[in-house]
Amino acid sequence: MEKQSVAATSTNGRKKNEFLNMMKSAFSLNSSAPDTGKGRSKSSSNRVSHGFHLVEGKSGHDMEDYHVAEYRSKKNHELGLFAIFDGHLGDRVPNYLKNNLFNNILEEPNFWKDPEKAIRNAYRSTDKYILENSSRLGPGGSTAVTAIVIDGKDLWVANIGDSRAVLCERGSANQLTVDHEPDSERRRIEKQGGFVTTLPGDVPRVNGQLAVARAFGDQSLKAHLSSEPDVRHVGIDETMGFVILASDGLWKVMKNQEAVDLVKSIKDPQAAAKRLTTEALARKSKDDISCIVIRFRC
Template identity: 40%
Template sequence: MVCHSCIGPVLLQIGYIGRTSRSRAQLSFATKNLITAKSPEYLWNSSLTSIRKMMVDTSADSTKGSASNLLPEKDEDGCYSSGGSKSQDGKLSYGYSSFKGKRASMEDFYDVKISEMDGTTVCLFGIFDGHGGPRAAEFLKKNLFDSLVKHPDFLSNTRLALSQTYQQIDKDFLDSEDTSRDDGSTASTAVLVGNHLYVANVGDSRTVISKAGKAIPLSEDQKPNRDDERTRIENAGGVVMWAGTWRVGGVLAMSRAFGNRMLKPFVVAEPEIQDHVLNEDCELLVLASDGLWDVVPNEDAVALAINEEEPMAAARKLTDTAFTRGSADNITCIVVKFNHEKSEVSHP
């Protein structure tokens, strides 16, 4: 996420240092064969639902479990990781790839969790792209999905649960941070409850679905020059101005984000949500930070991902492509492939 702190009346504490000399050999080193191992799992206990939920979590290292998983691979300086797994019912598989790229620091985070709640398979995928530091994005990775599934209406009213949880997590992050800091983060999440897909977005990370070979965006980048966003910001007393691109207060090049204390209430964390029922035309999802979307159009991303048999290979192909096309940002993506042949699609 690119954000300049030297422009406008409000200053964000951002330590981005562009670096253009990163060798492509570093990416090649990072994409050697992964190690197959038993998947990490852990147990969640929710006092609200009293449901035992076995979770597959990319952030864990190893615990008891029977589902196969690919451990994340990291290169020697920790700037690259990738991996993947599949749901136990075989209905989907996923892969992820995260690369520091030409940036001096890594501020992208991602999360994947798969559980069963009340007999319904629940899959959660998230991309969190930090700006002004990594702490907001890391906070989302650690807390957003945990809080979401504990919402009392998560299964019965997923849209409401997403909206309320996003805004509560934003408040929790601001309450937990030193008031002198102004970290922020996007969030683009795909939540699959049975065969019902919910995509919630804050900021300019993006989720795209391939449906019968056609790339369809399931989120719209929230930019200050969007007519509806400009109106919302100005009605709240904020200003949208040109400073190389359109920015809130001359500072932030997106109109919604977690954190960004100094730009509240103009920059909000209320998500825009789309929901769809999956059918056999739905082939795959691509979730990614803007390090990918800055240089790879939606159609290209879908075409590249479809051509790879495994979603992990597809995710790595996408990060590699974005890097070779000149992306100057961190690059993180998740590819989810749906396998409609494994079992019949059941309606909730």
């Protein structure tokens, strides 16, 4: 993710990345190889399938995107758990989120009675933990978009930052998430003592550094950032074909309806996710591009 300004990247960090890239080359580890795969719900009645495809960008830093795509059985329910975490200033925070955020959500005592409250509480407590352990997890941060499918019938989506979830409903794109851009939250940021700047040829940034107004982590900017997610519930019915979760590496170069139109005829969700990332690359997106397609009634 190119969320942090170039000025915030240290010389030591560049040297470290150069050394790591040399080591990868020496051992024939191709870090730019795509991460791709697919799966489906174990329950024949739920009929949910997914595919994912992640490609490292060409912005001069190592891959900072992580994803989750799995199914779990809990209290006689089947949960589809999907997420994309788009990191900045290193990959420690998104890697932590990959391994812990859903556990934190599902461990909330009120998850089954009030999923929205559980998701909000888990986002807050997870951010608090990241900040309290910044010496180990580093100074960076991450956006997030998460989706929980319960028994193939209910969809709970949450996000902070500009990773996005778009639902295909009767062939039309319905954005389920909110892009948390600095300009749209300028009043809150300024009230908290921060500022938003836009340099020529650049995008609005919090304190001249971060290009999103909400994120996990980012200790140095936390006084002016929020980790409060937008949460959305959708009852899944026969009018809904699929959901696209993707990082801004896709959405920077593609409109919601364009993405839906591009893959609505592709039944294999992995092929659909790959088609979207391939098109984003063709449109010269240089950021990391991460995409999950979740199909209903596959």
